[in-house]
Amino acid sequence: MTPEEQTELIKQLRTELGNIEYQVSNEYLEQFLIARSWNVAAAKEQLLSTIEWRKANDINNHPVATAENKLPVLYAVRGYESIPDSNLESAPGISESVIRINKYMGGACLHKVDREGCPIYIERLGYHKAKDIAKNATVEEIQGYHIGCNEFLHRVVMKDCSKVAGRHINRETVIFDCTNMGWGQLHMPALQFIRAIADCDQKYYPETLNKFFLVNAPGAFVYVWKIVKAWLDPGTIAKIQIIGADFKEPLLKQIAPENLPTFLGGECTCSHMDGGCVPSQVLKNAKPLEINAHNQNVPTAYNSDIMTSAKSSEVTRGPTFY
Ligand SMILES: [Zn+2]
Missing domain, CATH: 1.10.8 (Helicase, Ruva Protein; domain 3)
Incomplete structure (x- = not known):
């Protein structure tokens, strides 16, 4: 065409x-x-x-963190102009479910941009305590968290990246690092969470994926992949590259070394931040997250007072993204 x-x-x-x-x-x-x-x-x-x-679901009124409103971020961010480098912290405003889920996560970060100017999302999938996430969180909580992250990505970070690139950026590059992955990850209830997230993205955030790298995938992953593949659109599958230990070259082709963490073959260490490039509760490379009385037990990403105030305040609601 x-x-x-x-x-x-x-x-x-x-x-x-x-x-x-x-x-x-x-x-x-x-x-x-x-x-x-x-x-x-x-x-x-x-x-x-x-x-x-x-x-x-009142998604347009979902609160998003900006430099202006100083709302706490929902995951670690590095290298964007409109939001200072930050980590997820147990700040007032963050819901208890987000803190709880992160206690079992191998680490996630929205980390700089690729050679096309698209933001890069890195998740250390292999270090996730998959069974604990499945046991200690509901699909509703995972979805609420995911929507909060998506809205921030599209309304704040993509806008920032578009400005820098001088063109409309509406796609992200994703790296799932499977280092340390074993049979423990082959856990059906945990995979159902991936399904819920993939469903939501394919239905309501279509074509927002630039490239998808699954790196250091172990042999066991072949079985997981067979299950997950059935839930994905052909367009999504076409963007996924599954790479074993020889991931350095394909990643560097897509991402400049200064924007790629050293554990993925690049030169970035983010030594100015607690936890470096990708803070991880499981790897204990960052300050432990504690649940406090101010973290409300709600399935949304932020406490209900913040969710409510975003309905009436442009500042909390942040920009839109159409
Ligand atoms: Zn870094």
Whole structure:
């Protein structure tokens, strides 16, 4: 398909949508068209159901951390202009479920950008205590946390990256580091969490993935992959590269060495931050997270007072992303 034909289909989708509640960018419409193989009717249906979902769950009013509102971040961030480098802390405002989930996580960080200007999300999947996460968290809590992270990524970090790159950035590059992964990770209840997250992303955040690297994947991973693959769209599967121990070269092709942590073959150490590039509660390379009385037991990412105040305050709500 030529770029002209694509522009024409974007126009057609816009016309068929008629008056919808928000002003949506061509890039946003394109995400739905690509996800539905440029079928306008299918893209329209998915977009309308996304708008409905966002409305029913009040997603547009979800609070996001910005430099201005100084809300605590939901995971570690490194290297963006509009938000200072920070770690997840047990600050007032963060819900108890987020702290609890992170106690069993091998580490996650939104870490700088790749060579295309897309933000990089790194998760040390192999160090997750998968069974403990499954035992100590509900799907609802995992989803609430994931939505909070997604909204921050798209409304704050992608905006920042777009400004720096001088073009519309709406995709992230993901690295799942499988170092240390073993049979313990082959835990069906924990895999169901991955399914819930993948479902949510494919339905309501389509085509937001740039590249996906699964590195240091052990032999056991082949079995996990067989299960997970069945839950993914062909478009998502096409973007996933599963690499064993020889991950350095493919990662450096996508990411400049100064933006890639040393444990992934780059030169970055983030020595100015507690926990370095990717703080991990399981690896104990960062200050331990403690649950305090101010961390409310709610399935949302932030305490209910912050969730409520975002409905009436533009500052807490932060920017939108269409
Ligand atoms: Zn770093």
